[in-house]
Structures are given as C-alpha cells and as structure tokens.
Amino acid sequence: MLLAVLFANSEGNILVERFSGVPAEERLHWRSFLVKLGADNLKGVKNEELLVACHKSVYIVYTVLGDVSIYVVGKDEYDELALAEVIFVIISSVKDVCGKPPTERLFLDKYGKICLCLDEIVWKGMLENADKDRIRRLTRLKPPTEF
Structure with missing residues (x-):
C-alpha cells in the first residue's frame, strides 16, 4: 500500500500531502520525519536522482524536482522498485503540467492541476494510472475514450 505522497519546498514546508491508511496521530510524525x-x-x-530509505518497515523513495522535494512512502508490495515507478509517474506528470522542473511559485500556480494528476495516479493507497497520456486526458475533466 502507498502510505503517503508529499511535496515540500526547499525550506521544508509541505505543499501537498496525501496519506492513505495512516492514522491522523501518526501523520505529524511522518511529515517531520520526511522533511x-x-x-x-x-x-x-x-x-530526479532517486534516494531510498527504510523506516519502521516501510520504504521511502524521494527526490528533488526543481525547487520541490517529492517523497513517496509505501509498504508490503510497494517496495523501493514499485515506489520508483510511482515517483517517475508523478515526476513526469508534474513536469508535463508545469512545462519544466518547477519553481515553488510555478508549482503553486499549477497547484490545482497537480492535485488532479496526483488523484488520478494514486487512489486509496494504490497506483491507479501510470500512463502519462491517460492521466493528461483524465485531468481535462472529459470522459476518457475507450481504445
């Protein structure tokens, strides 16, 4: 299960966070630990250089994209290799939305679209979509066409 996806700025402030299966009382711990x-x-x-860590029997894959740090936390079937796939999809979508590796300002300007992409990529702790073109179509808020 994917436990968390977080975006933070260079000062360590959380820009976007998505938790799944993490009790509310543990979220502060995870925020501070990841930052x-x-x-x-x-x-x-x-x-986009990936770093890997392990904490409390979960895996963490994290990187920098422009001025933004991205953290993905998973357990069980989401080991470091699966998390690498998830973070590459997230990176690809963020670069697609922003047009380049984002500054903090550009990231916040595109906040809504990035959140839509993130919702299409991760759903209830599982990787839902990994196809960049499908994610782009779904975030246009039009019905997807069947192939």
Missing part, C-alpha cells in the same frame, strides 16, 4: 530526511540528504542532489 528532516530531505534536509539531511537532498543537498546537492540532481533533479
């Missing part, structure tokens, strides 16, 4: 993990390890990392 601290990024502050310790993401300095000097290139865009």
Whole structure:
C-alpha cells in the first residue's frame, strides 16, 4: 500500500500531502520525519536522482524536482522498485503540467492541476494510472475514450 505522497519546498514546508491508511496521530510524525530526511540528504542532489530509505518497515523513495522535494512512502508490495515507478509517474506528470522542473511559485500556480494528476495516479493507497497520456486526458475533466 502507498502510505503517503508529499511535496515540500526547499525550506521544508509541505505543499501537498496525501496519506492513505495512516492514522491522523501518526501523520505529524511522518511529515517531520520526511522533511528532516530531505534536509539531511537532498543537498546537492540532481533533479530526479532517486534516494531510498527504510523506516519502521516501510520504504521511502524521494527526490528533488526543481525547487520541490517529492517523497513517496509505501509498504508490503510497494517496495523501493514499485515506489520508483510511482515517483517517475508523478515526476513526469508534474513536469508535463508545469512545462519544466518547477519553481515553488510555478508549482503553486499549477497547484490545482497537480492535485488532479496526483488523484488520478494514486487512489486509496494504490497506483491507479501510470500512463502519462491517460492521466493528461483524465485531468481535462472529459470522459476518457475507450481504445
């Protein structure tokens, strides 16, 4: 199960978060842990270079895209390889929406569209869509065409 997808700025402020199957009392712990993990390890990392961590029997894959840090947390069947696929789909969609690796301002300008993409990619803790073209069609809020 995908437990969390978070986007944070370079100062560690959360821009977008999606939790699934994480009790409300544990979410603050995860927010602070992920931001601290990024502050310790993401300095000097290139865009889209993936880093992997393990904490409390869950896997964490995280990276930097422009001025934004992206964290994906999973357990069970969502090991580091599955999370790498999820984060690549998220990165691809964010770059597609923004047109380039986003600055914090550009990310916030495109916030609504990014949230729509994220909702199409991850649904109730599972990877729903990995096809960039299908995600683009679904976020236009028009019915998808069948092939």
